[in-house]
Amino acid sequence: MTENEIAAGGSPLGKEKSAIKINKVRKVFTRNDEEIEAIKEVNLDIKEGEFVSVVGPSGCGKSTFLHIVGGFIDKTSGEVIVNGKEVNKPGPDRGMMFQESTLYPWLKVDRNVAWGLEVQKLPKKEIKERVEYFLKLVGLWEFKNNLPSELSGGMKQRVSLAKVLAFNPEVLLMDEPFGALDSQTREMMQAELQRIWSESRKSVLFVTHDIEEAVFLSDYVVVLSKRPSTVKEVIKIDLPRPREISIRKSYDFVDYRNKIWDLLHEEQNVKQLRGV
Amino acid sequence: MQNNSKKWFVLTSIGEILFFLLLWQVLSITSWFPTYVSSPVEIFSRIGEMFADGSIYPHVGISLYRTILGFLLVVLIGTVLGMLAGFFKPIGNFFDPLISFFNPIPKIALLPVFLVWFGVTDVTRILIIFTSAFFPCFIATLDGVRNINKLYLWSAENMGASKFKMLWRIILPAALPKIFDGWRVALALTFVMMFSSEMIGTSTGHGLGFMILNADSYGRVDIVLAGVFIIALLGFIFDRLLILLRNRVLWWSER
Ligand SMILES: Nc1ncnc2c1ncn2[C@@H]1O[C@H](COP(=O)(O)OP(=O)(O)O)[C@@H](O)[C@H]1O
Numbered sequence: 001m002t003e004n005e006i007a008a009g010g011s012p013l014g015k016e017k018s019a020i021k022i023n024k025v026r027k028v029f030t031r032n033d034e035e036i037e038a039i040k041e042v043n044l045d046i047k048e049g050e051f052v053s054v055v056g057p058s059g060c061g062k063s064t065f066l067h068i069v070g071g072f073i074d075k076t077s078g079e080v081i082v083n084g085k086e087v088n089k090p091g092p093d094r095g096m097m098f099q100e101s102t103l104y105p106w107l108k109v110d111r112n113v114a115w116g117l118e119v120q121k122l123p124k125k126e127i128k129e130r131v132e133y134f135l136k137l138v139g140l141w142e143f144k145n146n147l148p149s150e151l152s153g154g155m156k157q158r159v160s161l162a163k164v165l166a167f168n169p170e171v172l173l174m175d176e177p178f179g180a181l182d183s184q185t186r187e188m189m190q191a192e193l194q195r196i197w198s199e200s201r202k203s204v205l206f207v208t209h210d211i212e213e214a215v216f217l218s219d220y221v222v223v224l225s226k227r228p229s230t231v232k233e234v235i236k237i238d239l240p241r242p243r244e245i246s247i248r249k250s251y252d253f254v255d256y257r258n259k260i261w262d263l264l265h266e267e268q269n270v271k272q273l274r275g276v
Numbered sequence: 277m278q279n280n281s282k283k284w285f286v287l288t289s290i291g292e293i294l295f296f297l298l299l300w301q302v303l304s305i306t307s308w309f310p311t312y313v314s315s316p317v318e319i320f321s322r323i324g325e326m327f328a329d330g331s332i333y334p335h336v337g338i339s340l341y342r343t344i345l346g347f348l349l350v351v352l353i354g355t356v357l358g359m360l361a362g363f364f365k366p367i368g369n370f371f372d373p374l375i376s377f378f379n380p381i382p383k384i385a386l387l388p389v390f391l392v393w394f395g396v397t398d399v400t401r402i403l404i405i406f407t408s409a410f411f412p413c414f415i416a417t418l419d420g421v422r423n424i425n426k427l428y429l430w431s432a433e434n435m436g437a438s439k440f441k442m443l444w445r446i447i448l449p450a451a452l453p454k455i456f457d458g459w460r461v462a463l464a465l466t467f468v469m470m471f472s473s474e475m476i477g478t479s480t481g482h483g484l485g486f487m488i489l490n491a492d493s494y495g496r497v498d499i500v501l502a503g504v505f506i507i508a509l510l511g512f513i514f515d516r517l518l519i520l521l522r523n524r525v526l527w528w529s530e531r
Protein backbone atom coordinates (compact mmCIF):
# COMPACT_ATOMS: atom_id res chain seq x y z
CA MET A 1 0.00 0.00 0.00
CA THR A 2 2.64 2.48 1.04
CA GLU A 3 4.92 1.81 -1.89
CA ASN A 4 2.06 2.18 -4.30
CA GLU A 5 0.94 5.37 -2.71
CA ILE A 6 4.32 6.96 -3.07
CA ALA A 7 4.70 5.65 -6.59
CA ALA A 8 1.23 6.86 -7.52
CA GLY A 9 1.92 10.26 -6.09
CA GLY A 10 5.02 10.48 -8.16
CA SER A 11 8.00 12.55 -7.33
CA PRO A 12 7.78 16.33 -7.32
CA LEU A 13 10.95 16.35 -9.36
CA GLY A 14 9.59 14.04 -11.96
CA LYS A 15 12.41 11.60 -11.32
CA GLU A 16 11.34 8.05 -10.83
CA LYS A 17 14.60 6.51 -9.72
CA SER A 18 14.56 5.07 -6.21
CA ALA A 19 17.10 6.48 -3.81
CA ILE A 20 16.11 4.32 -0.87
CA LYS A 21 13.95 1.25 -1.14
CA ILE A 22 12.89 -0.55 2.00
CA ASN A 23 11.41 -4.01 1.52
CA LYS A 24 9.69 -5.75 4.42
CA VAL A 25 12.23 -4.69 7.01
CA ARG A 26 11.69 -6.30 10.40
CA LYS A 27 13.75 -5.93 13.54
CA VAL A 28 13.68 -8.01 16.70
CA PHE A 29 16.10 -7.18 19.49
CA THR A 30 17.21 -9.97 21.77
CA ARG A 31 18.28 -8.98 25.23
CA ASN A 32 18.78 -11.52 28.03
CA ASP A 33 16.83 -14.15 26.11
CA GLU A 34 13.92 -11.75 25.82
CA GLU A 35 12.76 -10.79 22.38
CA ILE A 36 11.64 -7.24 21.72
CA GLU A 37 10.02 -6.72 18.34
CA ALA A 38 10.84 -3.11 17.50
CA ILE A 39 9.81 -3.07 13.84
CA LYS A 40 7.16 -5.43 12.54
CA GLU A 41 7.27 -4.54 8.89
CA VAL A 42 8.21 -1.38 7.06
CA ASN A 43 8.05 -0.83 3.31
CA LEU A 44 9.04 2.45 1.73
CA ASP A 45 10.22 3.74 -1.58
CA ILE A 46 11.95 7.09 -1.55
CA LYS A 47 12.69 8.55 -4.96
CA GLU A 48 15.81 10.50 -5.73
CA GLY A 49 15.69 14.04 -4.40
CA GLU A 50 12.70 13.49 -2.15
CA PHE A 51 12.40 14.73 1.39
CA VAL A 52 10.60 12.13 3.48
CA SER A 53 9.87 12.48 7.18
CA VAL A 54 9.05 9.72 9.61
CA VAL A 55 6.89 10.45 12.64
CA GLY A 56 5.58 8.07 15.25
CA PRO A 57 5.03 7.62 18.97
CA SER A 58 8.24 7.71 20.97
CA GLY A 59 9.85 4.31 21.35
CA CYS A 60 8.13 2.98 18.22
CA GLY A 61 11.41 2.24 16.47
CA LYS A 62 12.23 5.37 14.48
CA SER A 63 15.87 5.50 15.51
CA THR A 64 16.16 1.76 15.04
CA PHE A 65 14.78 2.12 11.53
CA LEU A 66 17.27 4.85 10.65
CA HIS A 67 20.14 2.83 12.12
CA ILE A 68 19.15 -0.07 9.87
CA VAL A 69 19.09 2.13 6.77
CA GLY A 70 22.46 3.53 7.84
CA GLY A 71 23.76 -0.02 8.13
CA PHE A 72 24.79 0.39 11.75
CA ILE A 73 22.67 -2.46 13.09
CA ASP A 74 21.53 -5.68 11.44
CA LYS A 75 17.94 -6.15 10.44
CA THR A 76 16.16 -9.36 11.33
CA SER A 77 14.79 -9.70 7.79
CA GLY A 78 14.00 -7.67 4.70
CA GLU A 79 16.20 -5.57 2.49
CA VAL A 80 17.44 -2.01 2.20
CA ILE A 81 18.44 -0.86 -1.25
CA VAL A 82 20.22 2.47 -1.66
CA ASN A 83 20.87 3.73 -5.17
CA GLY A 84 20.27 0.28 -6.56
CA LYS A 85 22.62 -1.57 -4.21
CA GLU A 86 21.63 -3.62 -1.21
CA VAL A 87 23.30 -2.27 1.91
CA ASN A 88 24.11 -3.91 5.22
CA LYS A 89 27.08 -1.87 6.40
CA PRO A 90 27.62 1.83 6.99
CA GLY A 91 28.96 3.78 4.06
CA PRO A 92 29.82 7.33 3.10
CA ASP A 93 26.96 7.36 0.57
CA ARG A 94 24.54 7.70 3.50
CA GLY A 95 25.41 10.55 5.85
CA MET A 96 23.88 10.02 9.26
CA MET A 97 23.11 12.64 11.83
CA PHE A 98 22.47 10.86 15.11
CA GLN A 99 19.94 11.82 17.75
CA GLU A 100 22.74 12.41 20.25
CA SER A 101 25.90 14.36 19.61
CA THR A 102 28.68 12.33 18.09
CA LEU A 103 31.21 15.16 18.07
CA TYR A 104 34.56 13.98 19.36
CA PRO A 105 35.28 15.72 22.67
CA TRP A 106 39.03 15.79 22.02
CA LEU A 107 38.72 17.77 18.78
CA LYS A 108 37.90 21.42 18.34
CA VAL A 109 34.77 22.29 16.44
CA ASP A 110 36.48 22.89 13.08
CA ARG A 111 38.49 19.66 13.32
CA ASN A 112 35.30 17.79 14.12
CA VAL A 113 33.68 19.11 10.96
CA ALA A 114 36.82 18.31 8.98
CA TRP A 115 37.13 14.75 10.32
CA GLY A 116 35.17 12.89 7.67
CA LEU A 117 36.70 14.99 4.90
CA GLU A 118 40.18 14.08 6.12
CA VAL A 119 39.23 10.42 6.17
CA GLN A 120 38.06 10.80 2.58
CA LYS A 121 41.44 12.40 1.80
CA LEU A 122 40.07 15.54 0.22
CA PRO A 123 42.58 18.25 -0.68
CA LYS A 124 43.50 20.40 2.32
CA LYS A 125 42.28 23.57 0.66
CA GLU A 126 38.87 22.14 -0.11
CA ILE A 127 38.50 20.84 3.44
CA LYS A 128 39.24 24.31 4.76
CA GLU A 129 36.75 25.94 2.44
CA ARG A 130 33.99 23.48 3.22
CA VAL A 131 34.51 23.71 6.96
CA GLU A 132 34.33 27.48 6.83
CA TYR A 133 31.31 27.52 4.54
CA PHE A 134 29.23 25.13 6.61
CA LEU A 135 30.23 26.48 10.00
CA LYS A 136 29.20 29.92 8.77
CA LEU A 137 25.99 28.44 7.46
CA VAL A 138 25.01 27.15 10.90
CA GLY A 139 26.22 30.40 12.46
CA LEU A 140 29.04 28.90 14.52
CA TRP A 141 32.15 30.05 12.68
CA GLU A 142 33.29 32.08 15.68
CA PHE A 143 33.26 28.90 17.73
CA LYS A 144 35.59 27.01 15.42
CA ASN A 145 38.32 26.87 18.06
CA ASN A 146 36.06 25.75 20.89
CA LEU A 147 35.71 22.25 22.23
CA PRO A 148 32.31 20.56 21.94
CA SER A 149 32.09 20.53 25.74
CA GLU A 150 32.05 24.32 25.62
CA LEU A 151 28.90 24.41 23.47
CA SER A 152 25.24 24.10 24.41
CA GLY A 153 23.22 21.10 23.25
CA GLY A 154 21.65 23.09 20.44
CA MET A 155 25.00 24.40 19.25
CA LYS A 156 26.40 20.88 19.20
CA GLN A 157 23.53 19.79 16.99
CA ARG A 158 24.24 22.65 14.62
CA VAL A 159 27.89 21.60 14.42
CA SER A 160 26.76 18.02 13.75
CA LEU A 161 24.58 19.36 10.96
CA ALA A 162 27.52 21.27 9.50
CA LYS A 163 29.59 18.11 9.76
CA VAL A 164 27.17 15.92 7.85
CA LEU A 165 26.45 18.61 5.24
CA ALA A 166 30.15 19.26 4.68
CA PHE A 167 30.57 15.54 4.14
CA ASN A 168 28.14 15.87 1.23
CA PRO A 169 26.65 12.35 1.09
CA GLU A 170 24.14 11.36 -1.58
CA VAL A 171 21.54 10.47 1.01
CA LEU A 172 20.96 12.23 4.32
CA LEU A 173 19.62 10.30 7.30
CA MET A 174 18.64 12.58 10.15
CA ASP A 175 17.41 11.50 13.58
CA GLU A 176 15.56 14.35 15.29
CA PRO A 177 18.32 16.77 14.37
CA PHE A 178 16.59 19.85 15.74
CA GLY A 179 15.16 18.25 18.86
CA ALA A 180 17.34 20.19 21.30
CA LEU A 181 16.93 23.61 19.71
CA ASP A 182 14.74 26.42 20.98
CA SER A 183 11.77 27.06 18.74
CA GLN A 184 13.22 30.14 17.05
CA THR A 185 16.54 28.55 16.17
CA ARG A 186 14.67 25.48 15.11
CA GLU A 187 12.53 27.39 12.62
CA MET A 188 15.60 29.07 11.27
CA MET A 189 17.40 25.74 10.87
CA GLN A 190 14.35 24.24 9.17
CA ALA A 191 14.28 27.06 6.65
CA GLU A 192 18.04 26.63 6.11
CA LEU A 193 17.70 22.89 5.65
CA GLN A 194 14.91 23.43 3.11
CA ARG A 195 17.10 25.83 1.19
CA ILE A 196 20.13 23.52 1.24
CA TRP A 197 17.99 20.58 0.24
CA SER A 198 16.35 22.40 -2.65
CA GLU A 199 19.74 23.50 -3.94
CA SER A 200 21.48 20.15 -3.57
CA ARG A 201 18.48 17.94 -4.34
CA LYS A 202 19.61 15.30 -1.93
CA SER A 203 17.35 12.50 -0.82
CA VAL A 204 16.55 12.95 2.84
CA LEU A 205 15.09 10.54 5.36
CA PHE A 206 14.20 12.65 8.34
CA VAL A 207 12.95 11.43 11.72
CA THR A 208 11.15 13.88 13.97
CA HIS A 209 8.53 14.02 16.68
CA ASP A 210 7.54 17.54 15.62
CA ILE A 211 4.54 17.31 13.29
CA GLU A 212 4.84 20.87 12.00
CA GLU A 213 8.48 20.33 11.20
CA ALA A 214 7.59 17.22 9.23
CA VAL A 215 4.86 18.99 7.25
CA PHE A 216 6.98 22.07 6.62
CA LEU A 217 9.98 20.18 5.25
CA SER A 218 8.60 17.11 3.57
CA ASP A 219 7.29 15.80 0.30
CA TYR A 220 5.91 12.84 2.21
CA VAL A 221 5.27 12.19 5.87
CA VAL A 222 5.37 8.57 6.96
CA VAL A 223 3.33 7.89 10.10
CA LEU A 224 4.45 4.84 12.01
CA SER A 225 2.24 2.88 14.37
CA LYS A 226 3.26 2.21 17.92
CA ARG A 227 5.82 -0.53 18.57
CA PRO A 228 6.18 -3.02 16.92
CA SER A 229 5.94 -0.48 14.16
CA THR A 230 4.33 -0.70 10.78
CA VAL A 231 3.65 2.10 8.32
CA LYS A 232 0.27 3.41 9.35
CA GLU A 233 -0.06 5.95 6.60
CA VAL A 234 1.98 7.91 4.08
CA ILE A 235 0.77 11.44 3.52
CA LYS A 236 1.82 13.42 0.49
CA ILE A 237 2.39 17.04 1.41
CA ASP A 238 1.17 19.02 -1.58
CA LEU A 239 2.31 22.47 -0.59
CA PRO A 240 4.12 24.75 -3.03
CA ARG A 241 7.86 25.26 -2.66
CA PRO A 242 9.81 27.15 -1.60
CA ARG A 243 7.82 27.29 1.61
CA GLU A 244 7.92 30.43 3.70
CA ILE A 245 7.74 30.30 7.46
CA SER A 246 4.31 31.90 7.21
CA ILE A 247 2.99 28.82 5.42
CA ARG A 248 2.39 27.39 8.88
CA LYS A 249 -0.63 29.61 9.16
CA SER A 250 -2.17 28.51 5.87
CA TYR A 251 -5.32 26.44 5.84
CA ASP A 252 -3.70 23.58 3.93
CA PHE A 253 -0.78 23.40 6.32
CA VAL A 254 -3.00 23.26 9.36
CA ASP A 255 -5.10 20.62 7.65
CA TYR A 256 -2.09 18.37 7.15
CA ARG A 257 -0.95 19.02 10.66
CA ASN A 258 -4.31 18.04 12.12
CA LYS A 259 -4.55 14.94 10.03
CA ILE A 260 -1.18 13.67 11.26
CA TRP A 261 -2.00 14.73 14.79
CA ASP A 262 -5.16 12.60 14.69
CA LEU A 263 -3.24 9.62 13.34
CA LEU A 264 -0.64 9.87 16.10
CA HIS A 265 -3.24 10.24 18.80
CA GLU A 266 -5.15 7.19 17.65
CA GLU A 267 -1.92 5.36 18.33
CA GLN A 268 -1.50 6.85 21.72
CA ASN A 269 -5.08 6.07 22.75
CA VAL A 270 -4.64 2.46 21.82
CA LYS A 271 -1.53 2.50 23.96
CA GLN A 272 -3.35 3.97 26.92
CA LEU A 273 -6.24 1.54 26.64
CA ARG A 274 -3.84 -1.35 26.81
CA GLY A 275 -2.17 0.20 29.79
CA VAL A 276 1.28 -0.03 28.18
CA MET B 277 42.08 32.98 42.27
CA GLN B 278 42.90 29.55 40.90
CA ASN B 279 46.61 30.23 41.31
CA ASN B 280 46.01 31.17 44.90
CA SER B 281 44.13 28.00 45.76
CA LYS B 282 46.95 25.99 44.18
CA LYS B 283 49.53 27.81 46.31
CA TRP B 284 47.37 27.19 49.35
CA PHE B 285 47.20 23.50 48.52
CA VAL B 286 50.99 23.22 48.23
CA LEU B 287 51.50 25.10 51.48
CA THR B 288 49.07 22.94 53.44
CA SER B 289 50.63 19.80 51.97
CA ILE B 290 54.10 20.83 53.10
CA GLY B 291 52.71 21.88 56.48
CA GLU B 292 51.06 18.50 56.90
CA ILE B 293 54.26 16.62 56.20
CA LEU B 294 56.33 18.86 58.47
CA PHE B 295 53.84 18.46 61.28
CA PHE B 296 53.93 14.69 60.91
CA LEU B 297 57.75 14.58 60.92
CA LEU B 298 57.92 16.91 63.92
CA LEU B 299 55.48 14.72 65.84
CA TRP B 300 57.57 11.66 65.00
CA GLN B 301 60.75 13.40 66.13
CA VAL B 302 59.15 14.43 69.43
CA LEU B 303 57.83 10.92 70.04
CA SER B 304 61.31 9.53 69.37
CA ILE B 305 63.04 11.96 71.70
CA THR B 306 60.56 11.35 74.50
CA SER B 307 61.03 7.62 73.91
CA TRP B 308 57.38 7.03 73.14
CA PHE B 309 58.67 5.18 70.09
CA PRO B 310 60.90 2.17 70.70
CA THR B 311 64.55 3.03 70.18
CA TYR B 312 64.92 0.71 67.18
CA VAL B 313 62.61 3.03 65.18
CA SER B 314 64.95 5.73 63.98
CA SER B 315 63.95 9.35 64.33
CA PRO B 316 63.48 11.58 61.26
CA VAL B 317 66.72 13.44 62.07
CA GLU B 318 68.67 10.19 62.00
CA ILE B 319 67.02 9.05 58.79
CA PHE B 320 67.59 12.33 57.01
CA SER B 321 71.18 12.62 58.11
CA ARG B 322 71.71 9.08 56.79
CA ILE B 323 70.15 10.08 53.47
CA GLY B 324 72.32 13.19 53.42
CA GLU B 325 75.46 11.12 53.93
CA MET B 326 74.50 8.64 51.25
CA PHE B 327 74.06 11.39 48.72
CA ALA B 328 77.16 13.26 49.90
CA ASP B 329 79.50 10.29 49.52
CA GLY B 330 77.63 9.19 46.39
CA SER B 331 77.09 5.66 47.69
CA ILE B 332 73.33 5.85 47.00
CA TYR B 333 73.59 6.56 43.28
CA PRO B 334 74.33 3.02 42.06
CA HIS B 335 71.38 1.77 44.14
CA VAL B 336 69.03 4.39 42.75
CA GLY B 337 70.36 3.96 39.23
CA ILE B 338 69.90 0.21 38.94
CA SER B 339 66.53 0.23 40.70
CA LEU B 340 65.20 3.02 38.51
CA TYR B 341 66.45 1.22 35.44
CA ARG B 342 64.49 -1.93 36.41
CA THR B 343 61.40 0.03 37.40
CA ILE B 344 61.26 2.19 34.30
CA LEU B 345 62.02 -0.63 31.90
CA GLY B 346 59.32 -2.72 33.58
CA PHE B 347 56.87 0.14 33.41
CA LEU B 348 57.57 0.92 29.75
CA LEU B 349 57.07 -2.73 28.83
CA VAL B 350 53.78 -2.72 30.70
CA VAL B 351 52.63 0.46 28.98
CA LEU B 352 53.60 -0.80 25.56
CA ILE B 353 52.36 -4.38 25.74
CA GLY B 354 49.50 -3.85 28.20
CA THR B 355 48.02 -0.93 26.30
CA VAL B 356 48.33 -2.41 22.82
CA LEU B 357 46.94 -5.79 23.87
CA GLY B 358 44.19 -4.11 25.88
CA MET B 359 43.14 -2.04 22.87
CA LEU B 360 43.11 -5.01 20.54
CA ALA B 361 41.22 -7.13 23.05
CA GLY B 362 38.69 -4.34 23.60
CA PHE B 363 38.14 -3.64 19.92
CA PHE B 364 38.20 -7.12 18.37
CA LYS B 365 35.63 -9.32 20.08
CA PRO B 366 37.36 -12.69 19.42
CA ILE B 367 40.61 -11.41 20.91
CA GLY B 368 38.69 -10.09 23.92
CA ASN B 369 36.89 -13.40 24.34
CA PHE B 370 40.23 -15.17 24.20
CA PHE B 371 41.73 -13.00 26.93
CA ASP B 372 38.76 -12.75 29.30
CA PRO B 373 39.13 -16.17 31.02
CA LEU B 374 42.93 -15.93 31.01
CA ILE B 375 42.76 -12.61 32.84
CA SER B 376 40.34 -13.98 35.43
CA PHE B 377 42.69 -16.88 36.01
CA PHE B 378 46.05 -15.12 36.12
CA ASN B 379 45.14 -11.77 37.66
CA PRO B 380 44.51 -13.08 41.22
CA ILE B 381 47.82 -14.98 41.32
CA PRO B 382 50.34 -13.21 43.55
CA LYS B 383 53.06 -12.82 40.92
CA ILE B 384 55.80 -12.96 43.53
CA ALA B 385 54.81 -16.60 44.02
CA LEU B 386 56.12 -17.25 40.52
CA LEU B 387 59.58 -16.16 41.64
CA PRO B 388 60.96 -19.68 42.07
CA VAL B 389 59.83 -20.56 38.56
CA PHE B 390 61.42 -17.48 37.03
CA LEU B 391 64.57 -18.11 39.04
CA VAL B 392 64.91 -21.59 37.62
CA TRP B 393 64.39 -20.29 34.11
CA PHE B 394 66.39 -17.10 34.19
CA GLY B 395 68.55 -17.25 37.30
CA VAL B 396 69.48 -14.23 39.41
CA THR B 397 69.24 -11.81 36.52
CA ASP B 398 67.38 -8.67 35.52
CA VAL B 399 65.17 -10.83 33.32
CA THR B 400 63.76 -12.44 36.44
CA ARG B 401 63.38 -9.12 38.25
CA ILE B 402 61.73 -7.36 35.35
CA LEU B 403 59.44 -10.31 34.71
CA ILE B 404 58.19 -10.07 38.28
CA ILE B 405 57.62 -6.33 37.85
CA PHE B 406 55.99 -6.80 34.47
CA THR B 407 53.63 -9.62 35.41
CA SER B 408 52.39 -7.66 38.42
CA ALA B 409 51.84 -4.29 36.76
CA PHE B 410 50.57 -5.66 33.44
CA PHE B 411 47.08 -6.53 34.66
CA PRO B 412 45.87 -3.16 35.93
CA CYS B 413 47.09 -1.57 32.70
CA PHE B 414 45.56 -4.22 30.46
CA ILE B 415 42.23 -4.31 32.32
CA ALA B 416 41.84 -0.53 32.43
CA THR B 417 42.56 -0.28 28.71
CA LEU B 418 40.17 -3.10 27.86
CA ASP B 419 37.47 -1.48 29.98
CA GLY B 420 38.09 1.92 28.48
CA VAL B 421 37.82 0.61 24.94
CA ARG B 422 34.74 -1.50 25.64
CA ASN B 423 32.91 1.42 27.20
CA ILE B 424 33.45 3.86 24.36
CA ASN B 425 30.30 5.58 23.20
CA LYS B 426 29.40 3.36 20.27
CA LEU B 427 28.07 6.34 18.34
CA TYR B 428 31.68 7.60 18.06
CA LEU B 429 32.53 4.42 16.22
CA TRP B 430 29.37 4.43 14.13
CA SER B 431 29.98 7.99 13.10
CA ALA B 432 33.56 7.17 12.08
CA GLU B 433 32.42 4.10 10.16
CA ASN B 434 29.80 6.23 8.48
CA MET B 435 32.52 8.47 7.09
CA GLY B 436 34.39 5.52 5.67
CA ALA B 437 37.13 5.20 8.30
CA SER B 438 39.14 1.97 8.25
CA LYS B 439 39.44 -0.22 11.33
CA PHE B 440 43.02 0.91 11.77
CA LYS B 441 42.07 4.57 11.59
CA MET B 442 39.30 4.01 14.11
CA LEU B 443 41.67 2.28 16.51
CA TRP B 444 44.20 5.05 16.26
CA ARG B 445 42.07 8.18 15.85
CA ILE B 446 38.91 7.34 17.82
CA ILE B 447 39.45 4.50 20.23
CA LEU B 448 42.82 5.61 21.55
CA PRO B 449 41.82 9.19 22.39
CA ALA B 450 38.39 8.15 23.67
CA ALA B 451 39.83 5.51 25.98
CA LEU B 452 42.89 7.49 27.00
CA PRO B 453 41.49 8.93 30.26
CA LYS B 454 40.79 5.38 31.43
CA ILE B 455 44.14 4.16 30.12
CA PHE B 456 45.98 6.81 32.11
CA ASP B 457 44.22 5.60 35.27
CA GLY B 458 45.57 2.12 34.52
CA TRP B 459 49.07 3.47 33.92
CA ARG B 460 48.99 5.23 37.26
CA VAL B 461 48.10 2.07 39.16
CA ALA B 462 50.73 0.19 37.17
CA LEU B 463 53.39 2.76 37.96
CA ALA B 464 52.87 2.45 41.71
CA LEU B 465 52.96 -1.33 41.38
CA THR B 466 56.25 -1.28 39.48
CA PHE B 467 57.85 0.50 42.44
CA VAL B 468 56.36 -1.97 44.90
CA MET B 469 57.49 -4.92 42.82
CA MET B 470 60.93 -3.44 42.22
CA PHE B 471 61.54 -3.86 45.94
CA SER B 472 60.19 -7.42 45.96
CA SER B 473 62.12 -8.42 42.86
CA GLU B 474 65.39 -7.42 44.50
CA MET B 475 64.80 -9.96 47.25
CA ILE B 476 66.51 -12.52 45.05
CA GLY B 477 69.85 -10.88 45.82
CA THR B 478 72.38 -9.54 43.40
CA SER B 479 75.92 -10.10 42.23
CA THR B 480 76.75 -6.39 42.08
CA GLY B 481 75.37 -5.54 45.51
CA HIS B 482 73.24 -2.70 44.14
CA GLY B 483 69.55 -1.83 44.16
CA LEU B 484 67.40 -0.02 46.69
CA GLY B 485 65.46 -3.15 47.60
CA PHE B 486 68.68 -5.06 48.07
CA MET B 487 70.14 -2.22 50.13
CA ILE B 488 67.12 -2.28 52.44
CA LEU B 489 67.13 -6.06 52.92
CA ASN B 490 70.87 -6.03 53.46
CA ALA B 491 70.64 -3.26 56.08
CA ASP B 492 67.85 -5.15 57.78
CA SER B 493 70.06 -8.19 58.22
CA TYR B 494 72.56 -5.97 60.06
CA GLY B 495 69.82 -4.40 62.13
CA ARG B 496 70.36 -0.93 60.61
CA VAL B 497 66.83 0.41 60.82
CA ASP B 498 68.00 3.93 59.92
CA ILE B 499 69.27 2.70 56.53
CA VAL B 500 66.12 0.62 56.03
CA LEU B 501 63.93 3.66 56.60
CA ALA B 502 66.22 5.86 54.53
CA GLY B 503 65.80 3.40 51.64
CA VAL B 504 62.04 3.31 52.12
CA PHE B 505 61.95 7.08 52.07
CA ILE B 506 63.97 7.25 48.85
CA ILE B 507 61.64 4.75 47.15
CA ALA B 508 58.66 6.80 48.28
CA LEU B 509 60.27 9.97 46.96
CA LEU B 510 61.03 8.41 43.58
CA GLY B 511 57.49 7.03 43.38
CA PHE B 512 56.12 10.46 44.22
CA ILE B 513 58.21 12.18 41.55
CA PHE B 514 57.22 9.72 38.83
CA ASP B 515 53.56 9.83 39.81
CA ARG B 516 53.64 13.63 39.50
CA LEU B 517 55.40 13.38 36.14
CA LEU B 518 52.71 11.01 34.90
CA ILE B 519 49.98 13.38 36.05
CA LEU B 520 51.75 16.24 34.31
CA LEU B 521 51.86 14.19 31.12
CA ARG B 522 48.21 13.30 31.54
CA ASN B 523 47.15 16.91 31.86
CA ARG B 524 49.20 17.75 28.79
CA VAL B 525 47.80 14.99 26.62
CA LEU B 526 44.24 15.11 27.94
CA TRP B 527 43.97 18.89 27.90
CA TRP B 528 40.47 18.54 26.45
CA SER B 529 39.16 16.35 29.23
CA GLU B 530 37.31 17.87 32.15
CA ARG B 531 38.88 16.80 35.38
N1 LIG C 1 19.91 -2.31 21.43
C1 LIG C 1 18.65 -2.52 21.83
N2 LIG C 1 18.34 -3.64 22.51
C2 LIG C 1 17.07 -3.88 22.90
N3 LIG C 1 16.04 -3.07 22.66
C3 LIG C 1 16.28 -1.94 21.99
C4 LIG C 1 17.60 -1.60 21.54
N4 LIG C 1 17.53 -0.41 20.89
C5 LIG C 1 16.24 -0.02 20.94
N5 LIG C 1 15.48 -0.93 21.59
C6 LIG C 1 14.04 -0.87 21.83
O1 LIG C 1 13.41 -0.72 20.58
C7 LIG C 1 12.32 0.18 20.67
C8 LIG C 1 12.49 1.30 19.67
O2 LIG C 1 13.55 2.17 20.06
P1 LIG C 1 13.95 3.46 19.21
O3 LIG C 1 14.18 3.04 17.82
O4 LIG C 1 15.05 4.14 19.91
O5 LIG C 1 12.61 4.33 19.30
P2 LIG C 1 12.33 5.83 18.83
O6 LIG C 1 13.55 6.36 18.17
O7 LIG C 1 11.16 5.73 17.92
O8 LIG C 1 11.97 6.60 20.05
C9 LIG C 1 12.29 0.67 22.10
O9 LIG C 1 11.31 -0.06 22.78
C10 LIG C 1 13.66 0.35 22.62
O10 LIG C 1 13.60 0.08 24.00
Ligand SMILES: [Mg+2]
Binds near residue numbers: 062063064099175
Ligand atom coordinates in the same frame (compact mmCIF):
# COMPACT_ATOMS: atom_id res chain seq x y z
MG1 LIG D 1 14.80 7.94 18.63
